[in-house]
Amino acid sequence: MTNSEKQVQQKEIFGHPVGLYVLFLTEMWERFSYYGMRGLLSLYMAAELVGDDRGPGLGWTDAEAIKLYGWYTMLVYVMSIPGGMIADKFIGQKKSVLIGAIILVLGHGTLAIEEMWAFYTGLILIILGVGMLKPNISTMVGGLYKPGDIRRDKGFSIFYIGINTGSLLATTIVGLVVAKWGWHAGFGLAGIGMLFGLLVYVWGQKYLVHVGNKTEESEKKDQVSLSEVFKNLIASPMHLAIVVVLIAVSVYYAGFVMTGVDHWGYAALFVFLSLVVGMLMMIYKSLRSQVEKDRFLVVLLSFLLVIVFWGAFEQAGGLMNLYAENKTNRMLFGWEVPTIWFQSLNAGFIILFAVTVANYWAKRKLKNKEASSLFKMATGTIIMGLGFVFMVFAVRDFNENGSSGMYWLVLAYFFHTIGELCSSPVSLSFVTKLAPVRYASLMMGLYFASTGLGNKVAGILGENASEYGEYTIFVSITIFTVIFGLLVITILKPLKRLTHGAEDNEGTFNEEAEGFELADGEN
Incomplete structure (x- = not known):
């Protein structure tokens, strides 16, 4: 390494490496593109073919729109698993982020084309691009600091500000663009935002020469790979038989009993979940002490909490988004508030209340x-669930008056955000504290899978609103999330005993209180 490279690496702004601000801007524009497009997706699919000032939509039913939205948001997170593995085994985080950014520019640009092939192609490219970029850019932020560097937590705080800023800008600006120039202008603007992020990242490579490179094999010697786990599964007849039976039953049920255009999609999902069950069984079997086994069981419960939380929370981009569009009186002083603006409430509330909740x-x-x-x-989870009480009132308001007030949505998003600020920042941190060290990477992948599954659950709930009604769905979500959260609190003492003091020696202020991300499930 040359002296000039060393000097570039050491250059700082406001006490932090310049590379932090490169990653900050890259992620800000990536989140701008993602949340800008996310806010439009279900609205565009459900918009009439004839169209209004925004142009024609796809003319799908609400159920069809939410169904695809659920698959899309699930796959975005699930693809983070192979994205992380590719970076770890083959090309490193830095190249993975670059490839992901390029794919995202192509994906958002393709969505701007008014053709059905472009719509599906764009979604696939965005799924692949986010999968390559999202799990790796956060790792690079940590790599900017040496172990024990007290600036690391503040660095992540700055990075997360970029995430929230990107979302807030996207849902505000894209909404105005769509109202004036139409759906595809909004999709195109999301692509332009990602292009800015890509250009910043390419320009800033000179400040990232020492981070995100391929991990040396010697550094991974203590980590158990996915292939090793499945080799052990194949070598264990009893556990293998369980997985084979699960796969057979799943494929038969999803492929030949379930109906709908996506029944083979469910077959693939059930096969994936069957393999996950097999992996979890082999991990548990290999654990060397009772402490590890107890902690592993608590981690599994935390995954269930993650699924429940995001299964409810992610109504935001689907059912609640369509409710704001179709059944909410959005007139304010003679001007109609763009539907997508309600998506900005989450980011705005995070910026306003993150420090308060942490304190x-x-x-x-x-x-x-x-x-x-x-x-x-x-x-x-309880606080977020209580937010749906306001959606219940919104439905009653609509049934009585023909439209519901905007304030119901504002109150719902406020409670959802406070719930997120309590739950999301600690969930991934908690998993990393309890997961067996040699399985840390695999458990992180399972965390992303849990988040993705929660998003799919959200889609299933949302699409069923067409059959059972929004009132039933919102009431059911409220009751289930509150009861589930209370149940966890009820058994908290035995659960904490199973952690064997994993959190007992922590300081009062840690990384959980430093930075907050949006509803990405990655904190």
């Missing part, structure tokens, strides 16, 4: 009150 939990911990990660996750 609340920090003060509880100082007073020796309950502030464990499981308690935060359960509390966040």
